[in-house]
Amino acid sequence: MTGRMTGHPGASTTAASAADWETLPAGCPICADPHGRLLWTRHGFRWLRCQRDGMVWVSPQLTEASVDEIYRRVDARKAATLGGRGGGPSGPAPSPGPSPKTAGGGERINPRYRAILDSIAAGLGGPGRLLEPGAFDGDFLTVARFLGWEAEGTEINAAALARARARGLTMHGGRLAELDLAPASYDAIVLRDILEHLPDPLAELRLLRRLLRPGGLLYIWVPNLGSLTGRLLGARWGAVVFPWHFSYVDGRSLPALLAAAGFRVERLASANLLWRLSDPWAILHGRGAPPGPVARRLNRWAGRALAPLFRLLDARGRYLGAQLEAWARPDDGWEGSGDGGLDGGWAAALRIDAFPTDARDNSSPSATAT
């Protein structure tokens, strides 16, 4: 249970087609190569895989205005369905203080959130100042605050932002690039289920690198397209959802992306057999069937039973769990300027040999073609 609603509520209502939206041409988010290998086409958008670094992206790319419009529509629908529970169509739920569901009285704290925060605290020597971009309505931040972190979030979804503020959380409304956050001022940055939502993940990661203090820790939780179920299901995999997910990583491309943004990956791991619970329904019926409690229990059981196997495979560079987790720090030796050209980023991306993968050697630019 992730406890958040980052927003794929039956993507059909907002079902996009490339013709309906303002779009831009898109290349590989890591190396900008526009010629990926075509994986599949949906709604007039193409899913392409970079031959150099394995990154998968959606082309063409929706403009920021289009993305904003999609999130506005989700707001309207959510407000309508939340009506009875204090949300109301026009205002946030008045629920000041820690949510009793997540952090009240020290009980029932989401164990996943606690595990993430504990792992970061262990890497830093204790809690500190934490930023969660895309914090939605602040469930995770509420737990972080309860566990002693000085926690802040950002959010572009206006309704979620208002709900998080109503809980007394420090929230910054808007995109990272528009916000005036102080450089090198955070000990930890947490990206949970956010990276896949970003049309330009490299640019965002470079912004985050600037906000992180030297030696600070970046934590990422993201769907793994290279997972067992991701490989088996391809376009029908639960995390392949448009217009919500634009960037898809695996055990090879995530370290490459982080290196290109000036991070050094300390640890990479994969977890869970299924991405959320939609995978079995994707196999049987197509997509979108709501998961039941039985399925939830089965998934949890399968996740636990397979954890040792996934750990073993992780150690051999085969990341087959449905989600990838990465812990990374700013790379002191990184030459890139942050807004600099792809040369610096790509050169950094080639220095990822610490992570053995099943990838073929991609280091030779094959100069023979002259």
Ligand SMILES: [Zn+2]
């Ligand atoms: Zn690429």
